[in-house]
Amino acid sequence: MISIRFLGTGGARFVVARQIRASGGMWFRFEGSGGSTQIHVDPGPGALVRATSALPPCEPLELDALILSHKHLDHSGDINAMIEAMTHGGWRRRGALLAPRDAFEGEPVIFPYAAKFVAQRHILTERSAPYRVNDVAIETSIRHKHGVETYGLHFTFEGTTVSYLPCGKFFEGLIEDYRAHAPDLLIVNVLRYRDAMKVDHLTFDEARMVIAGVRPKVAVMTHFGTKMLERNPNRLAAELEDELGLRVLAAYDGWLLDATTEIEAVAAALR
Numbered sequence: 453m454i455s456i457r458f459l460g461t462g463g464a465r466f467v468v469a470r471q472i473r474a475s476g477g478m479w480f481r482f483e484g485s486g487g488s489t490q491i492h493v494d495p496g497p498g499a500l501v502r503a504t505s506a507l508p509p510c511e512p513l514e515l516d517a518l519i520l521s522h523k524h525l526d527h528s529g530d531i532n533a534m535i536e537a538m539t540h541g542g543w544r545r546r547g548a549l550l551a552p553r554d555a556f557e558g559e560p561v562i563f564p565y566a567a568k569f570v571a572q573r574h575i576l577t578e579r580s581a582p583y584r585v586n587d588v589a590i591e592t593s594i595r596h597k598h599g600v601e602t603y604g605l606h607f608t609f610e611g612t613t614v615s616y617l618p619c620g621k622f623f624e625g626l627i628e629d630y631r632a633h634a635p636d637l638l639i640v641n642v643l644r645y646r647d648a649m650k651v652d653h654l655t656f657d658e659a660r661m662v663i664a665g666v667r668p669k670v671a672v673m674t675h676f677g678t679k680m681l682e683r684n685p686n687r688l689a690a691e692l693e694d695e696l697g698l699r700v701l702a703a704y705d706g707w708l709l710d711a712t713t714e715i716e717a718v719a720a721a722l723r
C-alpha cells in the first residue's frame with residue numbers, strides 16, 4: 453500500500469513567504485509484506501512542524517530516507533531540522549539522505565555536520581540506476597532545466613510506480629523520460645497558470661502536455677503559485693480530467709492520498 457501525505461502544496465516565493473499554502477513537502481509511506489518504509493521528499497520551510505502536527509503524526513524517528521529534488525529553499529528549508537529529527541538530534545546515526553551534489557557542496561543547504569548524522573548519503577545524478585531504500589527502488593529522471601541541479605524521482609514498490617516531477621522549464625525530453633517509466637501515479641509541480649515570462653517552471657498548459665504525453669492512471673498537481681491558486685486548482689483538475697480522460701487531482705495541505713486505492717479504482721474502471 454502506498455500513501456502520500458502532502459505536508460505542503462505551495463510553490464513560488466510569495467506563496468511560501470506568506471504561507472498561503474504550506475511548504476512541508478511530501479511524506480511517502482510504502483507498506484508491504486516486508487514492513488513499512490517512510491520517505492520524506494522536499495522538506496521546505498515548516499516541514500518539521502507540519503509533520504509532527506499531522507493527524508496521525510508523521511514521526512521523523514521512523515523515517516527511512518530524506519530526499520531533495522533540488523536545493524531551492526521551498527524544497528530544502530527544513531532539511532537540517534529534519535535530519536536532526538530523523539537521527540534523534542544526531543544521537544542515533546540512521547536513515548538515508550539523497551540529494552544532488554550541489555546541495556552538499558559549494559554553497560550547501562545541507563550542513564556538513566548534519567549530513568554526518570545520517571547513516572547513508574547518496575548523491576543523485578541524472579537517470580541513475582535504482583537506489584534502494586528497503587523494498588523501494590528509486591530512480592532519478594533526466595536532469596530538469598531549473599537553474600540548480602534538479603532531478604525527478606521514480607519510486608517503484610511492489611509493481612507500482614509513482615513518479616514525482618519537480619520544478620523546471622518545459623522541454624520534450626521530460627515527456628519521454630517520464631513516459632518511459634510508465635508511472636501509475638504522476639505528481640507534477642504546476643507553479644504557474646499561464647504567462648509570457650520565460651521562467652524555469654511549468655505552466656498549467658505545459659503540465660497538461662506532460663500529463664497527456666505520459667498518461668499515468670492518476671495525475672496529481674501540486675506546488676502552486678499565486679496565479680494557479682486564483683484559478684482554483686480543483687476546477688482546473690476536473691477540467692483536465694474530462695479533457696484527457698484520466699484521473700486528475702489537485703493536492704491540498706494536509707491531504708492524505710491513498711495512492712493504491714486511487715490507482716486500483718482507475719485500473720478497475722478500465723477492465
Ligand SMILES: [Zn+2]
Pocket residue numbers: 463464524526527619675
Ligand atoms: Zn519549487
Ligand SMILES: [Zn+2]
Pocket residue numbers: 522524598619
Ligand atoms: Zn526550484
